[in-house]
Amino acid sequence: MSEKWIYWFEELSTADNDLVGKKCANLGEMSRLGLRVPPGFAVSVNGYERFMSESGAGEQIRRYVSENRGLLDKVEFQVQAGRQIREIIESKEMPKAMREELQDHYTDLCKRLDMEDVSVAVRSSGAVSMPGQMETYLNVVGRREVTRKVIRVWGSAFTTRAIAFRLEQGMEMEKAPIGVAVLKMVNAKCAGVCLTVLPTIGDTSKIVVEGNWGLGESVVSGEITPDQFIVDKEQEEYECVLGDKTKMVCYHPGGICFSEVPHEKRCVPCLDELELREIVRVAKDVEAHFKVPQDMEWVIDSDISFPENVFWVQTRPAKYMKKKENESEYLAELMSRVFKM
Amino acid sequence: MKVYDVVPGLEFDPERDLAQSPAWFLDGTHSVPPWTPMFGWFWINFCRHGMQWGAEKLSLPTVKGWDWRFMNGGGYLTLLLVTSEEEKQRREGEFRKAILPFIQDYEGLWGGFVKEILSRYGALKALDLDKASNIELLDNFEETIDTCRRMWEIHMYMMYGTYTAYILFENMCRDLAGIDDTSPTFHRVVSGFDNKVFQVDRRLWEFAQRAVKDDLANTISKTDPPEIRQELEKTDKGREFMSDFMAFMNEDGWRMQRMSEMNLPTWVEDPAPALGMVKQFVAKGGGFNLDEERKRIAKERQEAEKELMSKVPTEQRGWFQQLMGLAQKSGIFSEEHDHYLDLYTHAMMRRSALGLGRRFVKLGALDDPEDMFFLIPDEVRRAGINPDQFDLRYIVARRKAEWQEWQKTPNPPAVLAPGFDLDQAMAVLVKSNDPIALKVVVGAMPQVRPELKADLYGTCGSPGVAEGPARVIMNEDELHLVKEGDILVAASTSPSWTPVFSMIKGVVVDRGASLSHAAIVGREYGIPVVMNVFEGTGKIRSGQRIKVDANLGAVYIMDK
Incomplete structure (x- = not known):
């Protein structure tokens, strides 16, 4: 059995900041305090890493980065690299086991709310403040769409600014401590x-x-x-x-x-x-x-x-x-x- | 026979002192009429010490406090200026750190000092003076001296810090909203606060209520204040009343009839002035009008605050609000410090000196306990432990003769070096930027506006218009003459005058600034106060009908 990588908000607290990112950890803490938060779940950074490793995207990015190491400090190239890396990520299907687990959570959410195909927001939830992790998709409906939007949030960790930031901070290029929040859209x-x-x-x-x-x-x-x-x-x-x-x-x-x-x-x-x-x-x-x-x-x-x-x-x-x-x-x-x- | 100087080391010496500073000003607010020698000794030594201590602790950038000299019962002062630019800058840096406690926790700062000084008074009062040994009496006197020294340190440190904030607030109001400290809006912003002096007045009013309930009102109404105590003590109910009243006096009655002197009884010794206030409250009837006024004035204040804040740019409102809070505390401090500091310490000085004086009389060193006020501490010490061995009468006789001479000719308002005139001297005061000099000595000068055709021109201490019969009061012991609806005319007022503010319709004072007693109390009672008219007590006679328009700073004598 693989490591747990999806959590309902109420399972989380601020102690899980590094695991699911600030936004999710905060929503978890809030629901623990008895605050009514829009119901939903969090995809942890382990989910991101598992996707990168199982889909092959991680290896592909590593290769791409090492081939172009010398060019990366040029801004024009950073723009291109961002696009390239996002393309690599978004072109991958989510591995089956992961996809099913994620989509089952979505279905559970619909059941909890007693609604069919509930409309959700899919938001990035960074564990550290990092520019470019602002991606949010609203009105996401259906199992397939949710999966696609989660992958796109992961890809959004590679905007030009985020790449420049990694270089400045000496962070590994393919790493992205990014969680994703999937929560009910409030009308x-x-x-x-x-x-x-x-x-x-x-x-x-x-x-x-x-x-x-x-x-x-x-x-x-x-x-x-x-x-x-x-x-x-x-x-x-x-x-x-x-x-x-x-x-x-x-x-x-x-x-x-x-x-x-x-x-x-x-x-x-x-x-x-x-x-x-x-x-x-x-x-x-x-x-x-x-x-x-x-x-x-x-x-x-x-x-x-x-x-x-x-x-x-x-x-x-x-x-x-x-x-x-x-x-x-x-x-x-x-x-x-x-x-x- | 050689008699010591009254204030050794600080007697005015024209030759040397005018070389040090070309202008020395008489402190007319506190040393007219001339002080008794002992009181002068205390004031000159310790007010001087306190101002320099406070200025140094705060590291005021331009001024190091005041120097004081004693001359013929008068206190003469001059400023100690910081001269080099380099030192000013260094002191300014220090000042920014030193002033922070005022900004961050004003109440804690002032409350802490009040606690400290009250505990000193408590220790002094704990000694039963008539049962104490000679040594204990002398120790009590020495501790009183030390308490006075400490009182002035607290007094001037607090006053410099508080007034600096007040002046800044005033400047900011002028810059941001176009109003200064004589404007009615400004007054509304700083009014509507309770303080210790008002709380004491409220207790007096409560005693008047109780007198009515206990059927004592009639006795009080038909008796002159000095006889009220005696009359009341003829009945059980009255004795009970007086016993509670004296317990209250022992707590809050440590006040001098003249604020800066020690030769008149305190309320604890002679409650007649306080009973006179009770009598006035009985005659007046009704509620304690300060309570009703307070609500109305507090509401007006909130509106004025809003009006003022709306003129302040949003991003400036944080510190401005904080500054406004500090300025509002200036009024509370101005009133409360008189109660907790000056009046109480002077009452302690009188108490301790008279305790020792009674012992001196008993053992043959003096004829009258009050003759102590003609000695200075060194001379007191001479006979302190063995009063039976010394005769101090000859010193008293000579000093008393001198003191009586001082009363005959007024001291000059300033002593100036040849070729130096009063305008130049005033310019030095203003240039010092000394907050106390600006708010107390100079004040705002009235604007004479012939188009108003007024008889006297002053500045607004508290807004409003009123008309009524004038009552000119020169001393506190005449206060019982004040009647409901009068307009009070005085040289200046002090905290023991506060209760008559509940009866009068307006006030005219010869001297005063926005933080003077008459202005602060007038604002709390919501009655007009015109200040700095200079010759009000000279031009107005009791019984004349007068009209005061404080908003315009004008006083009209209706029947000339």
Whole structure:
């Protein structure tokens, strides 16, 4: 029996970072904390390595790289090499045993959700921060497609930038510590972010929730002004500033795209009070667990009923102005200028 | 017969001292009328020490604190400037590190000092002065001297750090929002906070409530403050009331009637001023209006904060918010430090000196315990352990005669070297960038605006407009004359004046800056305060109807 290389999210935790990559490990940790994450599974780095070795792709890449060693430090060649290596990977079929195991997990996922041919997202999940590992495929349907997209995510570890990065870091060219997440697509009514700190002033007594209709990408990308809710952690009082939600991000056969928000929905808050309270409740729990302010991404599914429809797709330590460090020193410097006037 | 200098080593010597610095300023806020010799000794030695200690600990880039001299009961001060550019730069680097505790944990810093100093007071008060041995009394006196020295270190270190933040906030408000510390919006941002002095006032109000409940209100209302205690102690209910009242005094009544002097009783010795406040609260009736005002003012503050923040670029808001928090604490510190530091330490000095003084009288060294205030510590030490062996009366007699002379002619506001004028002297003060000099000595000068046709022009200490009868009060013992609805006119005010703010409609003071007592308390009570009118107590008479428009800094005398 070969080594285990596919894990359900709930089997994982942050300790498995090197095994399945950050994104999957994080989703695992989140589901352990009781956060509702979109159901799904992770393909570990062992899966990648097994594929490379069993399919022959690994050997082929090694040969290609050693033949062209002298050319690799040239940028034009790196572009070509990236294309070549991706082609090698994508041209391989997944070995039968692996394919069946992967596809059976997909089928199990469909059974779990009591749906046929459930629509999933296939995302890369790097164990180390490495440029170029951003590949994401949305709306993937069916056993065959899932297999193809997993291979393509593996191939995406060989973008030009990723190759340059390997050279800089002295990493072996054919290695790629990359995991893959396969998770149910959420039919997003609305989505957004939640920070358990006001990042601009480092005020940890407040939670800020920002959201827009549709997928969270519109909020994260900063292309529109989302609705903003600022909630006091103690008193639970909140203020709401409506954004001019003119556009939203939707699924599209080839991925995602911006579309117009219908006029009647623009000046309506994208969250109702119950949903907001649920987001805040969970965010406070998670912050209490990690003991540092969190930067979280949430999405509300329109097919399922509240509160089962509040999903979390990300949580990580928030970046914000910490009072104790740089701000204090900056203020000390300003204070010293009082003596110069 | 040779009598020592009052402050050996720090007596004003025109020849030498004017060579050191061409301008010496009288500290008119604290040393008018002239100090008793003992108080002067304490102040000149330790205020001087504390300023230099605080400036050095913080490594203030341009100034090393102040030098002080004693002359005829007056305190004269000059600044110790950093002269070389190289030293300024070195000190500036040090300053950036030294100021961090203020930015990172202001409450912890101030709270720690309060705890430290209160524990010193506790140790001093633990000695039963009338049962103590001579040696214990002398030790208590020496520890009091040391406590005073430490008090001034804390005082000036905290004040320099706090005021630096306040001045920066003021500058930033001017640069970012176009408002300065005389603007009503600015005042709203720094108002609506509780502090220890208000908490004491609240306790006085609670005693007034209790007097009503215990049927003592009538006795209090018809009795003059000095007799209230005696009258109350005629009944069981009254005795119980007074016993609780004195317990409260023993906790929070360590206040001097004149803040910077020791020859008037503390509230603990003579609770008449405090009972006078209770009487005023009884007469006034109703709730403790500071509570109601506080809510309203705190809400206005939040709105003003928002308004101010909206003018600050987003990426600057982090430190600006932090700075605003620090500036808001300046007001709290300004009030609380008087209570915990100056007033309490001076009360301890009086207590210890009088304890020793009573022993000196008993054993024949003095005629009156209060004659201690005409001695300096070296002379006290002479008779400390064996008061029966020494006669200190001749020193007292000579010093008292001198002190009485000092009272007759006012000390000059400044002593200047020949060829040096007051404008030049003021320019040196401003150039020093000394935060205390800027906020306390110089202050904002009023703008005379003839188009307003006002009788007096000042600066805004607290926004608002009010009209009513003027009440000119020159000393704290006249405070019971203040009536509901009056407009208080004074040279300046201090924490023991706070309770009358609940009755009055406005304040006019001759001198004051945005961190002076009248301004801070006026803002908390939501009444207009006009400051720096210079001759308010000279031009206005009690009973005249006056109108104050603090927003414009104008005072009108309606019936001339």
